[in-house]
Amino acid sequence: xxxxxxxxxxxxxxxxxxxxxxxxxxxxxxxxxxxxxxxxxxxxxxxxxxxxxxxxxxxxxxxxxxxxxxxxxxxxxxxxxxxxxxxxxxxxxxxxxxxxxxxxxxxxxxxxxxxxxxxxxxxxxxxxxxxxxxxxxxxxxxxxxxxxxxxxxxxxxxxxxxxxxxxxxxxxxxxxxxxxxxxxxxxxxxxxxxxxxxxxxxxxxxxxxxxxxxxxxxxxxxxxxxxxxxxxxxxxxxxxxxxxxxxxxxxxxxxxxxxxxxxxxxxxxxxxxxxxxxxxxxxxxxxxxxxxxxxxxxxxxxxxxxxxxxxxxxxxxxxxxxxxxxxxxxxxxxxxxxxxxxxxxxxxxxxxxxxxxxxxxxxxxxxxxxxxxxxxxxxxxxxxxxxxxxxxxxxxxxxxxxxxxxxxxxxxxxxxxxxxxxxxxxxxxxxxxxxxxxxxxxxxxxxxxxxxxxxxxxxxxxxxxxxxxxxxxxxxxxxxxxxxxxxxxxxxxxxxxxxxxxxxxxxxxxxxxxxxxxxxxxxxxxxxxxxxxxxxxxxxx
Amino acid sequence: xxxxxxxxxxxxxxxxxxxxxxxxxxxxxxxxxxxxxxxxxxxxxxxxxxxxxxxxxxxxxxxxxxxxxxxxxxxxxxxxxxxxxxxxxxxxxxxxxxxxxxxxxxxxxxxxxxxxxxxxxxxxxxxxxxxxxxxxxxxxxxxxxxxxxxxxxxxxxxxxxxxxxxxxxxxxxxxxxxxxxxxxxxxxxxxxxxxxxxxxxxxxxxxxxxxxxxxxxxxxxxxxxxxxxxxxxxxxxxxxxxxxxxxxxxxxxxxxxxxxxxxxxxxxxxxxxxxxxxxxxxxxxxxxxxxxxxxxxxxxxxxxxxxxxxxxxx
Numbered sequence: 001x002x003x004x005x006x007x008x009x010x011x012x013x014x015x016x017x018x019x020x021x022x023x024x025x026x027x028x029x030x031x032x033x034x035x036x037x038x039x040x041x042x043x044x045x046x047x048x049x050x051x052x053x054x055x056x057x058x059x060x061x062x063x064x065x066x067x068x069x070x071x072x073x074x075x076x077x078x079x080x081x082x083x084x085x086x087x088x089x090x091x092x093x094x095x096x097x098x099x100x101x102x103x104x105x106x107x108x109x110x111x112x113x114x115x116x117x118x119x120x121x122x123x124x125x126x127x128x129x130x131x132x133x134x135x136x137x138x139x140x141x142x143x144x145x146x147x148x149x150x151x152x153x154x155x156x157x158x159x160x161x162x163x164x165x166x167x168x169x170x171x172x173x174x175x176x177x178x179x180x181x182x183x184x185x186x187x188x189x190x191x192x193x194x195x196x197x198x199x200x201x202x203x204x205x206x207x208x209x210x211x212x213x214x215x216x217x218x219x220x221x222x223x224x225x226x227x228x229x230x231x232x233x234x235x236x237x238x239x240x241x242x243x244x245x246x247x248x249x250x251x252x253x254x255x256x257x258x259x260x261x262x263x264x265x266x267x268x269x270x271x272x273x274x275x276x277x278x279x280x281x282x283x284x285x286x287x288x289x290x291x292x293x294x295x296x297x298x299x300x301x302x303x304x305x306x307x308x309x310x311x312x313x314x315x316x317x318x319x320x321x322x323x324x325x326x327x328x329x330x331x332x333x334x335x336x337x338x339x340x341x342x343x344x345x346x347x348x349x350x351x352x353x354x355x356x357x358x359x360x361x362x363x364x365x366x367x368x369x370x371x372x373x374x375x376x377x378x379x380x381x382x383x384x385x386x387x388x389x390x391x392x393x394x395x396x397x398x399x400x401x402x403x404x405x406x407x408x409x410x411x412x413x414x415x416x417x418x419x420x421x422x423x424x425x426x427x428x429x430x431x432x433x434x435x436x437x438x439x440x441x442x443x444x445x446x447x448x449x450x451x452x453x454x455x456x457x458x459x460x461x462x463x464x465x466x467x468x469x470x471x472x473x474x475x476x477x478x479x480x481x482x483x484x485x486x487x488x489x490x491x492x493x494x495x496x497x498x499x500x501x502x503x504x505x506x507x508x509x510x511x512x513x514x515x516x517x518x519x520x521x522x523x524x525x526x527x528x529x530x531x532x533x534x535x536x537x538x539x540x541x
Numbered sequence: 542x543x544x545x546x547x548x549x550x551x552x553x554x555x556x557x558x559x560x561x562x563x564x565x566x567x568x569x570x571x572x573x574x575x576x577x578x579x580x581x582x583x584x585x586x587x588x589x590x591x592x593x594x595x596x597x598x599x600x601x602x603x604x605x606x607x608x609x610x611x612x613x614x615x616x617x618x619x620x621x622x623x624x625x626x627x628x629x630x631x632x633x634x635x636x637x638x639x640x641x642x643x644x645x646x647x648x649x650x651x652x653x654x655x656x657x658x659x660x661x662x663x664x665x666x667x668x669x670x671x672x673x674x675x676x677x678x679x680x681x682x683x684x685x686x687x688x689x690x691x692x693x694x695x696x697x698x699x700x701x702x703x704x705x706x707x708x709x710x711x712x713x714x715x716x717x718x719x720x721x722x723x724x725x726x727x728x729x730x731x732x733x734x735x736x737x738x739x740x741x742x743x744x745x746x747x748x749x750x751x752x753x754x755x756x757x758x759x760x761x762x763x764x765x766x767x768x769x770x771x772x773x774x775x776x777x778x779x780x781x782x783x784x785x786x787x788x789x790x791x792x793x794x795x796x797x798x799x800x801x802x803x804x805x806x807x808x809x810x811x812x813x814x815x816x817x818x819x820x821x822x823x824x825x826x827x828x829x830x831x832x833x834x835x836x837x838x839x840x841x842x843x844x845x846x847x848x849x850x851x852x853x854x855x
Binding site for chain 2: 105132295304486489500
């Protein structure tokens with residue numbers, strides 16, 4: 001007994017020691033935050049042209065989501081940038097998965113980094129924190145210190161319109177990505193199953209899709225003698241279940257986006273209240289009941305889904321490329337999902353990437369060198385900077401085969417291994433909405449057979465089939481924003497919960513009207529109204 | 542020496558606080574870090590509670606944000622999920638208390654009867670080892686064990702010829718999964734404090750009882766249990782004070798849209814509205830409501846305990 005007591009006391013004192021230590025840690029942190037950012041960067045110390053952009057070294061803090069592959073201090077691209085600009089960055093990153101939490105904590109705490117990088121600041125956040133003065137208005141800095149970005153804005157007035165808040169300020173720079181039409185990761189068919197079942201023409205209607213999935217379930221395309229095939233599988237990402245499937249199947253019922261979209265007649269719809277959404281639920285419920293939709297779709301991890309695919313069980317799934325889920329080498333035998341249509345619509349609705357993602361780069365009020373910061377980021381929007389951030393420095397993964405035409409060729413990956421994985425260790429531009437601009441010359445000469453094939457799949461299946469932007473990037477007024485934020489918290493929870501219940505049959509679809517009533521009571525109608533007003537305002541401006 | 546013994550023999554001697562402090566200053570120096578710790582980390586942050594009655598704007602700070610009175614509380618009480626949240630929080634807490642509270646006592650009483658030292662130590666270590674598994678790992682294990690396609694527990698149930706339930710996605714099962722995994726993780730650890738109390742039982746009582754022919758069960762009931770009764774009552778009061786404070790990490794990690802109707806509790810709601818949606822004032826109001834109910838429960842249970850058993854916190 002005595003021993004237990006002693007053990008307890010020991011543990012207790014250990015716990016206290018830990019508590020004390022952690023206390024010290026956090027105060028230490030605060031001290032550090034107090035002293036950094038003291039780099040003196042008044043405007044006259046910033047060169048207006050040429051490099052390095054600061055006459056004396058400047059240290060700035062930067063916060064970004066971290067995919068956890070490489071310590072940012074060791075990234076070649078960022079080291080190159082430091083050499084080029086004379087700006088030393090101190091990284092205060094947070095894991096990508098919990099970045100949203102971290103971001104909110106930063107804004108609530110008052111300890112701001114000098115730079116928000118790839119932080120995905122929503123228009124609401126830009127307006128809220130910009131209006132409070134936490135984020136610095138950038139338009140003046142753009143005019144004086146960002147020649148490359150200014151040129152982009154002058155050439156594309158639409159971009160300027162989309163990133164300007166209602167108060168006339170620009171609080172954050174966007175990701176400009178015009179070459180990638182995907183709204184989210186596409187879905188891919190498992191080509192082996194298609195071959196085994198002698199499918200030559202991909203399903204074009206929901207019925208054909210259903211028939212195909214049913215055949216997968218029953219005809220044992222993986223040939224192991226067991227009916228262990230899982231026709232359609234999904235896993236929640238960031239707590240949002242089914243989004244990977246929903247993105248592509250809603251279109252079959254004429255719906256462009258899961259929350260807000262505008263139809264061809266400029267009418268804004270709130271998806272969870274649409275008749276087409278009910279049809280989508282009915283279809284998914286049917287897949288669920290016949291065991292065509294993985295019954296673990298709401299609870300499994302992405303790894304569990306991948307394990308099933310690599311076990312040759314899954315016929316249709318979503319990922320950046322099929323091989324990333326299926327395993328093995330990039331393969332042109334796994335075709336992209338061709339958006340299907342139901343008999344209620346003439347053609348499927350296909351969502352296209354907005355081309356710009358807001359909130360990729362912002363400067364906080366504690367930043368003592370906003371001019372230098374703007375100069376730093378502007379380089380990323382230049383052709384050379386875009387190449388540096390997207391492909392890494394010359395001579396690592398690529399070299400110029402013809403410098404005059406900017407044509408490049410790939411070098412073998414150092415140490416072998418996957419090219420994308422290696423790229424993730426040298427540049428921050430991997431898996432996060434980092435500020436960048438997509439220029440055709442960046443890729444010149446680098447597109448391999450597989451890339452061409454993916455581009456062709458995208459062109460023929462999405463773009464040529466009428467993919468369009470579901471809803472423009474726009475700002476709400478502060479009042480509208482407050483109302484939307486207040487309503488959408490409970491509304492989103494309810495809608496996602498009911499979606500799961502309708503699909504799994506825990507709630508019969510006969511209760512659709514009751515569901516509609518509740519959504520209406522929670523403010524579903526107002527959502528459409530508010531966004532309609534905002535859309536009309538955007539259209540006119 | 543004489544002086545020291547005089548002090549010791551007159552503990553109730555009331556002197557002005559200042560003189561007492563001067564005379565025993567060493568003791569107060571020892572106490573100071575603890576007081577500072579509580580002031581800095583528990584009382585100082587309380588001044589932030591005011592934002593529950595304000596519209597908190599980070600750039601204006603706690604003091605500068607405008608007052609809105611009880612708006613946030615009203616919004617919460619009228620919100621669609623209010624009754625669900627309250628019911629889930631209370632039912633999970635009481636369920637966990639009803640199952641999880643008696644078990645460590647029974648386990649401790651049983652351990653106390655084991656005479657074989659090596660066996661006792663092994664079993665004790667095995668029962669309290671799960672306590673050291675971190676919550677994230679724990680939830681990962683639960684999800685893996687209960688996975689319908691590959692879960693160990695699901696396989697065992699199938700081998701026994703029964704139809705396994707959808708433990709993680711059926712809302713009816715969520716609370717049981719939560720409570721039973723809690724039992725697995727904390728029973729052994731919880732028994733330690735009772736074992737310590739049991740070690741204080743005078744062996745003479747047992748010897749006398751044996752002479753009188755009392756059975757083992759009788760001795761447990763009439764000697765051991767009364768001996769640890771004060772500990773039980775105090776722990777019960779403390780547990781009641783935490784009734785709405787269900788551990789949110791675990792619930793959050795086990796949550797999915799399918800079990801949400803029985804798994805969403807006040808603390809996960811606070812997490813969502815504050816850290817995901819950035820509504821600081823609203824979530825502070827909800828959290829404050831939670832704390833007020835907790836404090837109320839603590840006072841009530843303490844009162845009842847005082848009346849009925851003479852054991853109480855204060």
